[in-house]
Amino acid sequence: MKEPLYAESFKIRGGDFEHGGEVATRIKSICKELGIRPDLIRRLSIANFEAEMNVIMYADEADLCFQVSTEDVRVVVADRGQGISDIELAMTPGWSTATAEMRARGFGAGLGLPNIRNSVDEFRVDSRPGAGTTLTYVVRIA
Numbered sequence: 754m755k756e757p758l759y760a761e762s763f764k765i766r767g768g769d770f771e772h773g774g775e776v777a778t779r780i781k782s783i784c785k786e787l788g789i790r791p792d793l794i795r796r797l798s799i800a801n802f803e804a805e806m807n808v809i810m811y812a813d814e815a816d817l818c819f820q821v822s823t824e825d826v827r828v829v830v831a832d833r834g835q836g837i838s839d840i841e842l843a844m845t846p847g848w849s850t851a852t853a854e855m856r857a858r859g860f861g862a863g864l865g866l867p868n869i870r871n872s873v874d875e876f877r878v879d880s881r882p883g884a885g886t887t888l889t890y891v892v893r894i895a
């Protein structure tokens with residue numbers, strides 16, 4: 754039986770570049786306080802940052818639910834927005850629909866989703882085009 758040690762939800766707002774990355778930073782400091790190993794925090798933070806920026810760039814809003822047990826850190830990012838019609842294509846390194854404005858901000862390499870997949874131990878994407886996207890990922894800590 755997994756003991757829940759910590760759980761918190763965060764709102765992410767579409768278009769809010771000004772606060773981009775703040776949720777990932779907040780979770781990083783919680784993980785430090787919980788004594789999670791730095792290399793695991795680093796992997797989790799990459800995933801959180803990429804997921805957060807994708808909501809800001811491509812969705813209307815999202816709830817990011819962060820849950821820590823003795824065994825793992827689990828994150829569910831459920832957004833409302835346009836969704837992803839072809840998940841396999843979206844997962845292809847280098848594929849991006851980022852606008853010129855997003856690219857000018859340094860985004861749009863098409864590496865966010867592949868980076869999330871490579872940084873975590875479990876990863877899934879569920880999407881309903883026109884409704885939204887849910888990312889679920891897990892980093893094992895024990």
Ligand SMILES: Nc1ncnc2c1ncn2[C@@H]1O[C@H](COP(=O)(O)OP(=O)(O)OP(=O)(O)O)[C@@H](O)[C@H]1O
Nearest residue numbers: 807811836843849850851860861862863864865866
């Ligand atoms: N939450 C989302 N809602 C709708 N579409 C998304 C979402 N996340 C990703 N996508 C789509 O998948 C594509 C690939 O995403 P990915 O994060 O890999 O790259 P990127 O955001 O375009 O560039 P980078 O992450 O390297 O800055 C995006 O360009 C976008 O079309």
Ligand SMILES: [Mg+2]
Nearest residue numbers: 803807865866
């Ligand atoms: Mg991205």
